[in-house]
Amino acid sequence: MKTTRLILIGGFLGAGKTTLLWEAAQILMKKGQRVGLITNDQASELVDTAILLRDEVKVAEVNGSCFCCNFPSLIDATKKLKKEAEADVIIAEPVGSCTDLSATILQPLKQNLKGELLVSPLTVLADPVRLADILNGGHAGLHPSAAYIFKKQLEESDIILISKTDLLSADELTLLTEKTKISYPGAEVKTIGVVTGDGIESWLNEVLSRSDAGKRLIEVDYNVYAEGEAVLGWLNSTIELSGKSIDWDIFARNLLCGLSKKFDNLDTSVGHVKLILESGNRFVTGNLTGKEETLSFKGSAGESEQARLTLNARVEMSPETLERIVRDTLSFHTNDNLKSRIIVMKSFSPGRPNPTYRFDYVVASGGNF
Numbered sequence: 001m002k003t004t005r006l007i008l009i010g011g012f013l014g015a016g017k018t019t020l021l022w023e024a025a026q027i028l029m030k031k032g033q034r035v036g037l038i039t040n041d042q043a044s045e046l047v048d049t050a051i052l053l054r055d056e057v058k059v060a061e062v063n064g065s066c067f068c069c070n071f072p073s074l075i076d077a078t079k080k081l082k083k084e085a086e087a088d089v090i091i092a093e094p095v096g097s098c099t100d101l102s103a104t105i106l107q108p109l110k111q112n113l114k115g116e117l118l119v120s121p122l123t124v125l126a127d128p129v130r131l132a133d134i135l136n137g138g139h140a141g142l143h144p145s146a147a148y149i150f151k152k153q154l155e156e157s158d159i160i161l162i163s164k165t166d167l168l169s170a171d172e173l174t175l176l177t178e179k180t181k182i183s184y185p186g187a188e189v190k191t192i193g194v195v196t197g198d199g200i201e202s203w204l205n206e207v208l209s210r211s212d213a214g215k216r217l218i219e220v221d222y223n224v225y226a227e228g229e230a231v232l233g234w235l236n237s238t239i240e241l242s243g244k245s246i247d248w249d250i251f252a253r254n255l256l257c258g259l260s261k262k263f264d265n266l267d268t269s270v271g272h273v274k275l276i277l278e279s280g281n282r283f284v285t286g287n288l289t290g291k292e293e294t295l296s297f298k299g300s301a302g303e304s305e306q307a308r309l310t311l312n313a314r315v316e317m318s319p320e321t322l323e324r325i326v327r328d329t330l331s332f333h334t335n336d337n338l339k340s341r342i343i344v345m346k347s348f349s350p351g352r353p354n355p356t357y358r359f360d361y362v363v364a365s366g367g368n369f
């Protein structure tokens with residue numbers, strides 16, 4: 001059986017992981033490589049999967065639990081992609097609030113799938129605005145225990161990839177890179193901008209040529225880790241929409257903007273709220289990764305009678321409050337001319353992480369690819 005390259009891209013909620021998965025898949029496919037992608041979440045109805053499936057790439061979804069707490073399902077997903085997509089490269093995105101991946105995913109993968117998978121260095125994406133605040137001793141607008149997760153993700157990484165380079169000036173980026181190197185001397189620090197295209201090829205060449213994955217294990221206080229996840233309300237939903245000649249882009253904007261204003265009024269911390277609204281072969285995506293100024297939209301679903309909305313929200317509040325806010329905002333933006341039907345709406349707080357494996361030693365890497 002051929003050896004498949006596995007690249008794991010971690011990093012906090014909203015850091016830009018799915019965007020990079022999509023972009024990296026495009027580049028690799030253009031070079032004739034067969035690519036498989038793996039998404040991951042605590043529940044089904046994933047915006048990430050819906051976005052990635054809009055392209056001709058094979059996507060396997062691990063839902064119901066994070067990779068570390070359901071390691072066998074990650075193995076199944078890689079086997080499925082190896083078989084069905086004959087993947088040369090698999091890129092996997094763990095849940096953004098997960099850490100301790102070196103001990104719970106990378107070491108078990110290296111041990112159990114030697115010869116089948118060659119694991120790349122653990123890449124952790126970091127939003128530059130959040131990272132700058134964390135390095136200045138702040139909490140990046142997050143609960144202290146969620147900020148702890150952010151820091152642990154960086155500490156265990158093999159490569160820290162500062163994302164969204166277009167948000168900083170060249171001088172700010174150089175300063176942030178230097179500060180990150182000093183704070184996390186064990187990691188290589190690189191920058192990447194999917195909007196500008198900067199750094200993507202350089203990062204890809206590096207992860208495809210190296211196999212020193214999970215070079216170190218870190219101490220993680222699972223009580224703080226669990227609290228950092230539990231303070232977040234989590235909501236995944238799929239909603240059918242119908243009406244007469246509805247401009248779906250305006251609807252998507254109004255809905256996400258309405259949610260954003262409510263979260264800002266409550267002065268609560270937004271991990272990531274994202275949506276994809278699909279109408280036939282057209283779609284619009286929307287993202288909120290903090291206060292209202294972080295709102296962004298891409299694409300267009302045009303004007304039509306029917307659409308399907310997938311909405312995922314990770315916000316610091318109880319799941320009940322989050323669900324009430326989402327239901328109220330949805331009601332406010334629908335009426336006799338624009339009706340909504342909730343197909344699935346799940347709201348919850350992630351349970352305590354309980355990994356399938358937790359290695360206390362570093363497994364030797366698989367050699368050169």
Ligand SMILES: Nc1nc2c(ncn2[C@@H]2O[C@H](COP(=O)(O)OP(=O)(O)OP(=O)(O)O)[C@@H](O)[C@H]2O)c(=O)[nH]1
Binds near residue numbers: 015192
């Ligand atoms: N300005 C800018 N925004 C970016 C860039 N890359 C990604 N983003 C935006 O960052 C937001 C979050 O991107 P995602 O790729 O969904 O982030 P993620 O890490 O997968 O988020 P979760 O799956 O929720 O953890 C989106 O609005 C993206 O468009 C970039 O290079 N520049």
Ligand SMILES: [Mg+2]
Binds near residue numbers: 048093
């Ligand atoms: Mg994602």
